[in-house]
Amino acid sequence: xxxxxxxxxxxxxxxxxxDTIFCYPGGATLNITDALTDISEINQVVVRHEQxxxxxADGYARASGKVGVALVTSGPGATNTVTxxxxxxxxxxxxxxxxxxxxxxxxxxxxxxxxxxxGITRPCTKHSYLVRDVKDLAKIIKEAFHIAASxxxxxxxxxxxxxxxxxxxxxxxxxxxxIRSYQPTYVGHPxxxxxxxxxxxxxxxxxxxxxxxxxLSNASLELTRFAEALSIPVTxxxxxxxxxxxxxxxxxxxxxxxxxxxxxxxxxxxxLIIAMGARFDDRATGKTDEFAPHAKIIHVDIDPTSxxxxxxxxxxxxxxxxxxxxxxxxxVENEKETYRQQxxxxxxxxxxxxxxxxxxxxxxxxxxxxxxQYVIERVYELTKGKAxxxxxxxxxxxxxxxxxxxxxxxTCLTSGGLGxxxxxxxxxxxxxxxxxxxxxxxxxxxxxxxxxxxxxxxxVQYNLPVKVVILNNGFLGMVRQWQELFYEKRxxxxxxxSPDFVKVAEAYGAVGLxxxxxxxxxxxxxxxxxxxxxxFIDVHVNPEECVYPMVPAGASLKEMLLV
Amino acid sequence: xxxxxxLLVENEFGVxxxxxxxxxxxxxxxxxxxxxxSLDPTVSTMTIVTTGNDAILEQILKQLNxxxxxxxxxxxxxxxxxxxxxxxxxxxAEEKTRPEILRMVEIxxxxxxxxxxxxxxxxxxxxxxxxxxxxxxIKPLGIKELVRTGPIAMARGERMLKIKEKTDIKGGESNG
Ligand SMILES: Cc1ncc(C[n+]2csc(CCOP(=O)(O)OP(=O)(O)O)c2C)c(N)n1
Ligand SMILES: [Mg+2]
Numbered sequence: 136x137x138x139x140x141x142x143x144x145x146x147x148x149x150x151x152x153x154d155t156i157f158c159y160p161g162g163a164t165l166n167i168t169d170a171l172t173d174i175s176e177i178n179q180v181v182v183r184h185e186q187x188x189x190x191x192a193d194g195y196a197r198a199s200g201k202v203g204v205a206l207v208t209s210g211p212g213a214t215n216t217v218t219x220x221x222x223x224x225x226x227x228x229x230x231x232x233x234x235x236x237x238x239x240x241x242x243x244x245x246x247x248x249x250x251x252x253x254g255i256t257r258p259c260t261k262h263s264y265l266v267r268d269v270k271d272l273a274k275i276i277k278e279a280f281h282i283a284a285s286x287x288x289x290x291x292x293x294x295x296x297x298x299x300x301x302x303x304x305x306x307x308x309x310x311x312x313x314i315r316s317y318q319p320t321y322v323g324h325p326x327x328x329x330x331x332x333x334x335x336x337x338x339x340x341x342x343x344x345x346x347x348x349x350x351l352s353n354a355s356l357e358l359t360r361f362a363e364a365l366s367i368p369v370t371x372x373x374x375x376x377x378x379x380x381x382x383x384x385x386x387x388x389x390x391x392x393x394x395x396x397x398x399x400x401x402x403x404x405x406x407l408i409i410a411m412g413a414r415f416d417d418r419a420t421g422k423t424d425e426f427a428p429h430a431k432i433i434h435v436d437i438d439p440t441s442x443x444x445x446x447x448x449x450x451x452x453x454x455x456x457x458x459x460x461x462x463x464x465x466x467v468e469n470e471k472e473t474y475r476q477q478x479x480x481x482x483x484x485x486x487x488x489x490x491x492x493x494x495x496x497x498x499x500x501x502x503x504x505x506x507x508q509y510v511i512e513r514v515y516e517l518t519k520g521k522a523x524x525x526x527x528x529x530x531x532x533x534x535x536x537x538x539x540x541x542x543x544x545x546t547c548l549t550s551g552g553l554g555x556x557x558x559x560x561x562x563x564x565x566x567x568x569x570x571x572x573x574x575x576x577x578x579x580x581x582x583x584x585x586x587x588x589x590x591x592x593x594x595v596q597y598n599l600p601v602k603v604v605i606l607n608n609g610f611l612g613m614v615r616q617w618q619e620l621f622y623e624k625r626x627x628x629x630x631x632x633s634p635d636f637v638k639v640a641e642a643y644g645a646v647g648l649x650x651x652x653x654x655x656x657x658x659x660x661x662x663x664x665x666x667x668x669x670x671f672i673d674v675h676v677n678p679e680e681c682v683y684p685m686v687p688a689g690a691s692l693k694e695m696l697l698v
Numbered sequence: 699x700x701x702x703x704x705l706l707v708e709n710e711f712g713v714x715x716x717x718x719x720x721x722x723x724x725x726x727x728x729x730x731x732x733x734x735x736s737l738d739p740t741v742s743t744m745t746i747v748t749t750g751n752d753a754i755l756e757q758i759l760k761q762l763n764x765x766x767x768x769x770x771x772x773x774x775x776x777x778x779x780x781x782x783x784x785x786x787x788x789x790x791a792e793e794k795t796r797p798e799i800l801r802m803v804e805i806x807x808x809x810x811x812x813x814x815x816x817x818x819x820x821x822x823x824x825x826x827x828x829x830x831x832x833x834x835x836i837k838p839l840g841i842k843e844l845v846r847t848g849p850i851a852m853a854r855g856e857r858m859l860k861i862k863e864k865t866d867i868k869g870g871e872s873n874g
Contacts, residue, residue: 254715315861316707316770443756
């Protein structure tokens with residue numbers, strides 16, 4: 136029996152085990168939209184802006200570990216996805232975005248609602264396809280999901296012309312994607328791993344510097360075991376938070392521009408950096424010439440292009456971080472006695488780090504005003520760390536990274552690489568769809584929340600009880616902070632007028648709450664976390680608070696401005 | 699440093715734009731690029747000449763390898779290879795310069811492939827040094843137009859650019 140492209144699309148998604156898509160319709164989606172009528176196996180969440188569909192798919196993917204799926208129409212629908220796709224690409228999030236396209240005959244003719252979305256997204260996708268023949272559709276979908284989820288994950292775009300979704304073909308979903316030119320390396324080279332282990336044995340001041348790769352490869356347990364087995368302190372990048380429990384004694388906090396004193400000093404004085412699933416981003420390394428000046432560097436990453444890109448490494452290991460950690464743990468297990476000495480070898484180092492942690496903890500000046508850091512501390516305490524947290528971008532994001540202790544992987548969803556304002560709220564919606572019973576909280580800024588505030592309608596329509604804590608400082612705070620520190624307090628463009636967020640929430644049919652002083656924080660947050668409805672909490676925080684420590688752009692990690 | 703890189707890529711639309719986009723997007727330099735179908739019609743061979751220090755070249759090779767449609771990448775700076783290029787030159791050919799041109803074409807073992815009352819079109823193949831020498835000698839006679847293909851390259855001896863057998867892919871077992 137022949138089926139239409141649209142039916143093939145639906146059957147392929149089912150065969151792939153896709154249970155949720157985030158979508159927005161248009162003329163070019165109609166065949167597929169219609170084929171999805173009454174398909175109860177696939178939860179179809181209709182958003183209010185295509186950018187949000189992609190961020191929601193992204194949040195869904197980060198929280199669940201599954202591939203996120205978005206589906207949009209041609210032209211403006213497709214171009215609206217670009218920021219979402221670029222966000223996912225920078226953070227290596229597995230995702231397939233289906234854009235619909237004008238009829239094949241019209242492609243290239245500047246047809247109504249035509250955009251060359253494959254061309255536009257080429258630099259910000261892992262791969263992309265334009266389906267030109269319905270016979271290829273199932274195979275392309277299979278390949279797209281395989282590419283998105285395997286190796287270093289990333290977004291894949293599949294562009295489906297309208298005549299392809301109406302054309303007829305036989306349907307058979309391929310069992311496997313066979314791509315001769317794409318074979319990621321999963322297992323680390325045993326020789327390299329042996330060399331790395333020898334270096335570790337000879338180190339006296341080792342540091343594990345881990346990133347999003349640990350989260351993506353589900354290696355948190357192995358990482359924690361490895362750190363414990365050899366007594367190696369761990370620092371995380373923003374993307375790596377949750378890779379080791381945030382309250383673990385070996386955890387140093389985040390490193391980099393707004394990293395902790397102990398993390399940045401540990402890197403600076405270390406004699407061996409073991410980088411895992413991290414890519415030496417400039418926000419993490421500071422001035423690269425002075426990054427870890429005394430250290431040898433081992434770098435484990437599934438993507439060879441990440442290795443020796445920004446910083447020359449001594450021992451590269453290409454492989455999946457979880458596999459490599461398992462391989463390393465086996466060596467430790469086999470040579471227990473030898474490796475046990477390592478605890479003694481690093482005792483002095485651990486003592487030094489403990490001193491830094493005690494003498495220079497993350498802190499802020501308490502006064503009569505309501506401090507944003509305090510609000511985040513209370514969110515952590517009241518949820519006991521058992522929440523999925525998303526953030527927007529700016530000070531809100533950095534304070535969350537600093538003051539919320541992420542106890543588990545996949546609970547910190549934040550736009551690290553691209554730094555996309557407007558990410559957090561739709562990502563929270565996606566995470567809530569994946570985990571309907573979990574508490575999902577977006578820690579937002581008054582600027583960022585306006586970038587996708589329309590998704591309140593989506594949250595209300597689908598009864599998604601996400602909580603948005605708006606740290607309302609009346610400023611584009613992070614930019615204001617740079618103006619305060621480096622542009623003599625000329626707050627050009629950064630002073631914001633915002634609407635009454637409580638009323639906005641209520642107008643959409645959500646709950647709006649407000650906090651204006653410290654004593655209301657617990658009461659209102661508890662009330663918000665208890666109710667089963669989407670809720671905005673407008674928190675009026677001290678307007679001119681800054682994020683510290685801060686390493687000025689271009690400075691080395693040890694040149695931190697403290698509180 | 700100058701490098702010649704050979705690629706085997708899927709013979710599909712859009713592959714060239716992925717490769718050129720990779721170079722332009724990352725600020726890498728393309729000096730020349732040659733592409734055509736290989737013995738296997740599903741595969742194209744591409745020869746790229748690029749410049750950059752070791753670190754840049756390492757990134758170029760890794761990034762090319764990372765493209766899904768790229769099957770194989772070979773950097774010829776590590777192997778002994780031969781490379782040839784072709785140039786077409788249209789030169790002024792007046793009564794008194796014609797013998798001189800003919801002699802030069804003879805010496806460089808070129809060919810005159812088109813003749814008009816006022817010009818010759820000459821084809822020369824060879825390595826870069828040879829083409830350079832020819833061009834500088836013919837220049838005083840008045841070059842009207844010049845087109846070069848950019849080099850194509852091949853390893854010496856038994857070495858070949860071969861595609862590995864299609865293998866089963868270890869699915870993204872660790873990626874949920
Ligand atoms: C889409 C986008 N536009 C601009 C920026 C630049 N930017 C970075 S932080 C920031 C301020 C964010 O303000 P707000 O959401 O109020 O957060 P705050 O820093 O005040 O906590 C801006 C404008 C960005 N990251 N993303
Ligand atoms: Mg703000």
